[in-house]
Amino acid sequence: MQTTQVHIRDKFWEDYSELVRRTVIPYQWEALNDRIAGAEPSYAIRNFRIAAGLEQGEFGGWVFQDSDLYKWLEAVAYSLRNQPDPELENIADGAIDLIGQAQHDNGYINTYFTIKEPGNEWTNLYEAHELYCAGHLIEAAVAYAEATGKHKIMDIACRFADLIDTLFGTGENQKRAYCGHQEIELALVKLYHATGEERYLNLSRYFIDERGSSPSYFTQEWERRGRTGIWSQGSPNLEMYQSHLPVREQTAAVGHSVRAVYMYTAMADLARLTNDASLRAACERLWANTTRKQMYITGGVGATHLGEAFTFDYDLPNDAVYAETCASIGLIFWARRMLRLEAKSEYADVMERALYNNVLGSMSKDGKHFFYVNPLEVWPEASKRNPDKHHVKPIRQKWFGCSCCPPNVARLLSSLNDYIYDVSAEGNTVHVHLYIGSTVQFTSLEGQEVTLSQRSELPWNGKVDFNVSLAPGNANGAAFTLALRVPNWFQSGQPVLRVNGVVQEVTVNNGYAHINRLWSEGDTLEWLLPLETKLIEAHPQIRADAGKAAIQRGPLVYCVEEADNRAPLASLYIAETAHLTEREAPHLLGGCVVVEGDGLVADGSAWPEDQPYQPIRKTRNPVRFTAIPYYLWGNREPGEMSVWLRN
């Protein structure tokens, strides 16, 4: 396999990784230590100190609280990889020492069971998240070892993984079980990559293969516990945890959406690494269902807050939505793995859609406030006064209230360099999935060291260029194919590709424009994808969007806000001829391009005060409306917001 090094050099994205490094990571460290005044304590560090015997006390927080520390460590690792920071590394080393002290002699680590239910380990896989937490420990370990070269956390993680490997499986004295919250499956694949140990890959495959077998492990376990649980009542909900069927028989995304996409991520890894055709077919089937029938235009998934779950095909309410931040991040994880299975642009299209809209929109410009739920339509009064919409917040919350999404955003934004390119094992093809300014270094088929530098003006301008740099003294050039994604938002014919100023013919294959040549030092490639503002409509089966249009410009979905347009936004219609124009607004929300258009607004002024219903008059007055990128919504005074407008 190619070892490629990717560095992001892009103002738009470096602002985010710097925000993570300077604000999110230090802030969360304070939160993990219960040092944020006025915030609910995390208990995470304290739990570890109690489990390590350094402090007396009760377990605090959720049963999966340990994972917050692990996810923070993983974010730290990516940040250190991008930007060394000895002080931060020192703090992280201390946290790792503490984790080691909380580890049992047999390798087990979970502060909930160590403190609160010693002796009951592995009796409640349905709810207790032990393997889930192990997975996050493993992900942190792999990332930290890679970034720092230090192996202590790897040793801790491997000892735990080895214990798990002895306990779970089809062997005589093994438990035929799997975790209520998928996560360890994808983590074990990373551990296999990092260590080369096939048993970790096999263990991951075992968990995936075992899941959904009959009779259900979760139901049997619940019976053994005397039908009790930590929080859930009644018999296990197998569909909610994607254990209602063997994974290869699953055809539609169901249940808790984060669990689902984490599982599909591991399935895609395993399908590739074990060359498993039926698993791959399941991935492709689930991908098609998820992204064609259960995904919001913003890349959000999960239509209901009850169970934070998928519902069913084309059921995508904009106002009672869930679209959890973590679920979109998991969708990006999954898309990344699908791209490794096969370089098809639809995977990268979804990755880009979720990244630029749902995920970026989840974080405020100050890096200290987050959405868990990412609605496409907000009426602040309804969020407050209709209990069906209490979960939809009109303003981002302080991120330390519940900490599942914020560290996920941190680890994604700090590791974005892993999402831009795929260089084939032989070094003869470089796929460019995302247009993010960056450099990628790789070794070509002939053994030439190549540095490809990308400059991108996205998301504001569709102008990308690449520069080829070879090792000093290389006079022979380097032969490789550059495969550039033609985004699905670019629908204006063939994009223009110029090499050293000369327009080239390109062939598009699986959504990538291929250009194969012998590249020389200093070669430049221009790739022009002029951005056009488009009105988008949804599939007629998506009832919530019927009679409406959304505005999209390049990868960015737009929305209207009450700050720019008169409420109720429901009264706003896009005119038959919308005359959409774009305007650079350098001082608005840190700088963006706003879209303006012709609209009509229902005239409520003449409504008789005493009549809620009247024979139709359809009085509509012309208005010019203003839309801003969705990812910037909710950064001004709270008000109504809508992605879909009547038309």
Add this chain to the structure above:
Amino acid sequence: MQTTQVHIRDKFWEDYSELVRRTVIPYQWEALNDRIAGAEPSYAIRNFRIAAGLEQGEFGGWVFQDSDLYKWLEAVAYSLRNQPDPELENIADGAIDLIGQAQHDNGYINTYFTIKEPGNEWTNLYEAHELYCAGHLIEAAVAYAEATGKHKIMDIACRFADLIDTLFGTGENQKRAYCGHQEIELALVKLYHATGEERYLNLSRYFIDERGSSPSYFTQEWERRGRTGIWSQGSPNLEMYQSHLPVREQTAAVGHSVRAVYMYTAMADLARLTNDASLRAACERLWANTTRKQMYITGGVGATHLGEAFTFDYDLPNDAVYAETCASIGLIFWARRMLRLEAKSEYADVMERALYNNVLGSMSKDGKHFFYVNPLEVWPEASKRNPDKHHVKPIRQKWFGCSCCPPNVARLLSSLNDYIYDVSAEGNTVHVHLYIGSTVQFTSLEGQEVTLSQRSELPWNGKVDFNVSLAPGNANGAAFTLALRVPNWFQSGQPVLRVNGVVQEVTVNNGYAHINRLWSEGDTLEWLLPLETKLIEAHPQIRADAGKAAIQRGPLVYCVEEADNRAPLASLYIAETAHLTEREAPHLLGGCVVVEGDGLVADGSAWPEDQPYQPIRKTRNPVRFTAIPYYLWGNREPGEMSVWLRN
């Protein structure tokens, strides 16, 4: 006060009262006796037998289970008043004997406390419904005594009411409390009317005046119980039970909608009987809020299933709606009392709207299936697979599953004769609120016996006529004003009024056309309100209806169903010029008038299978759509339904 006798003679409505008499009442008696195979037992009769010492066993059903028997008795009483039935009366007498046997020596009756929590009477007014059940006993007693002339149940009820009167009030040894579920307040007013005893009126007023005083009785009681409850958790939700403020300070309908409208009903009674200006002002304020800002076009109220409650102004989602049948019935109770406060047509308009749409729609044509929730938009798959919509049923349920709404429908439809006319105390004005074929007998100012016969072709034709009949030998005629409501759906100028074939000038006052004359035997009056099919739009603040129109013809709101139109109904638009036509369909759903119109339907055929979102094409094909009266929806194969159509 005038004693008027009203008899309904109207095919449309007699079909319903006969359905209640022949089907609903006998069926429910079987249910109350746990004799319906396959249905959940009611336990109501069994609870009374146990409380009476006739049987051993545990209490069964809800804490308010007694009220089911009382509501059944009340419906029986109205039915006997319309149509004597010795066998039914005999059964009812037996039930009354049983109630008497369950009564304590001090007058107390409540089988829950007698069986399950003896000694804990009156310790949980927030939840335990003791006064609520007493209220339904009183309503049944008043109705039964009036219908049959038998006083046994009145004696039982009065003994209980007298006990309550000694226990509750501002006196030294009295409890300053009120019920968690308002009902006794309106019942005590009826008891006052039936007995002439002012203390019942005063007790009703006491409960209304005490409600919402500070500190809250409910909170104090909860503290005394050690913060425990029968089903609710946490501290009492005062707003949910309309006890957050003194009633005179309440300005908007909040909380559980049935509790709210039952309370407002009593408030309107008390405002009139005690000439209480501030209470009347509160009623008018709450009426305006409820019916102008929180009422569906079908007369449904209550926008959320969480708490079966009101939410806030203009929040009227069509698909996540509650619009409970009982709440619309309570709204009709309230409207009836507002009409007695002041004969303004808006009260009757709402009464008619709720009756012809939400209430009639709640019952199937066979009288054995009922909706509790009356949605304005149904997607059956969402009801099944999106937990936010599990409460919205696409088909009526067997009525004995939970029995709060069905007996309410039965008692309303059997007592509809009380809702048609108001004859002034002096006999000089007859207000006609509803156009339902009927006769009303009253004594005119000069002491003449008058029988006014109404014939009506509503809801299918807007043709009403009246015939005056005087006592034999009366040659002087009778002078009185006939005040005919001009319905708010009639908006085609002045209605035509002819007396003995001659068109009369009429003056309209408070929405009633007044015609004052000396009426002679055989005088006829024709009142023509030609029905026009109209497209209706909602107030622009009602976001859920923006960009949509509903169809209304006379009092009937229409809807489209999948049985007549292609799903998804969300793809259907009313054409710019709708060309609405009406067609009699004598064999459809028992006979009705259907409305047809020109529509456009989004063409989903060319959608690329792999794209949920596409640049807009707005391909719409012409179609002729069919709408049926809303009250008839859901009587064919289950499918989508929608009241509001895009336009």
